[in-house]
Amino acid sequence: SAVISQKPSRDICQRGTSLTIQCQVDSQVTMMFWYRQQPGQSLTLIATANQGSEATYESGFVIDKFPISRPNLTFSTLTVSNMSPEDSSIYLCSVGPDPGQPQHFGDGTRLSIL
Amino acid sequence: SQQGEEDPQALSIQEGENATMNCSYKTSINNLQWYRQNSGRGLVHLILIRSNEREKHSGRLRVTLDTSKKSSSLLITASRAADTASYFCATNSNYQLIWGAGTKLIIKP
Numbered sequence: 001s002a003v004i005s006q007k008p009s010r011d012i013c014q015r016g017t018s019l020t021i022q023c024q025v026d027s028q029v030t031m032m033f034w035y036r037q038q039p040g041q042s043l044t045l046i047a048t049a050n051q052g053s054e055a056t057y058e059s060g061f062v063i064d065k066f067p068i069s070r071p072n073l074t075f076s077t078l079t080v081s082n083m084s085p086e087d088s089s090i091y092l093c094s095v096g097p098d099p100g101q102p103q104h105f106g107d108g109t110r111l112s113i114l
Numbered sequence: 115s116q117q118g119e120e121d122p123q124a125l126s127i128q129e130g131e132n133a134t135m136n137c138s139y140k141t142s143i144n145n146l147q148w149y150r151q152n153s154g155r156g157l158v159h160l161i162l163i164r165s166n167e168r169e170k171h172s173g174r175l176r177v178t179l180d181t182s183k184k185s186s187s188l189l190i191t192a193s194r195a196a197d198t199a200s201y202f203c204a205t206n207s208n209y210q211l212i213w214g215a216g217t218k219l220i221i222k223p
Contacts, residue, residue, distance in 0.1 A: 006156075041215070042213045042215045043157075043202070044213075045210070094157075099211060100144055100206035100207075100208075100211060101206070102147060103157075103159065103211070105156030106156050107156045108154075108155070108156050
């Protein structure tokens with residue numbers, strides 16, 4: 001199964017700043033997914049990132065707030081822009097053959113906004 | 115949107131006992147998956163059961179699926195301290211995973 005490295009593992013940021021989270025996979029994958037997990041909650045899909053095309057965002061998430069890059073088949077970034085305390089969450093990337101099949105997750109980025 | 119509802123929200127048992135977690139969902143599914151999340155870590159896929167299957171085993175894990183009741187259960191037998199984690203069900207409907215709220219399992223030594 002794919003090994004996924006996510007950076008940073010955690011960060012504390014100031015309100016109004018932006019942070020870019022990196023997700024590196026040890027093999028080529030078609031589909032990468034970005035999730036948000038608010039404290040004590042379940043996962044919410046932010047967007048699906050396919051190489052060579054624009055990311056597909058879920059309802060409630062917009063590109064201006066969460067721009068995503070997918071420059072190749074092993075790497076993706078998620079930026080959390082103009083952060084507010086409500087953005088304090090764990091952000092997770094995952095990969096899978098298609099959205100409905102088992103996914104492999106990185107360890108997540110624990111983000112706190114002051 | 116969340117489709118899966120899991121119960122209990124939290125479960126605390128003695129090491130060696132069996133742990134049962136339940137997941138209910140609302141729409142028809144292609145498959146249902148269970149994941150484990152250790153504190154501060156990502157999720158690990160445990161088992162997938164297809165909509166035409168009723169029961170599946172993997173080591174100490176047993177999953178059942180009742181599509182007529184739109185529910186699934188995860189049984190962990192002979193629990194160990196290392197099983198302490200949160201467990202999530204996720205339903206595959208229209209080729210998207212919809213996640214349940216999770217059950218927090220604590221195994222007491």
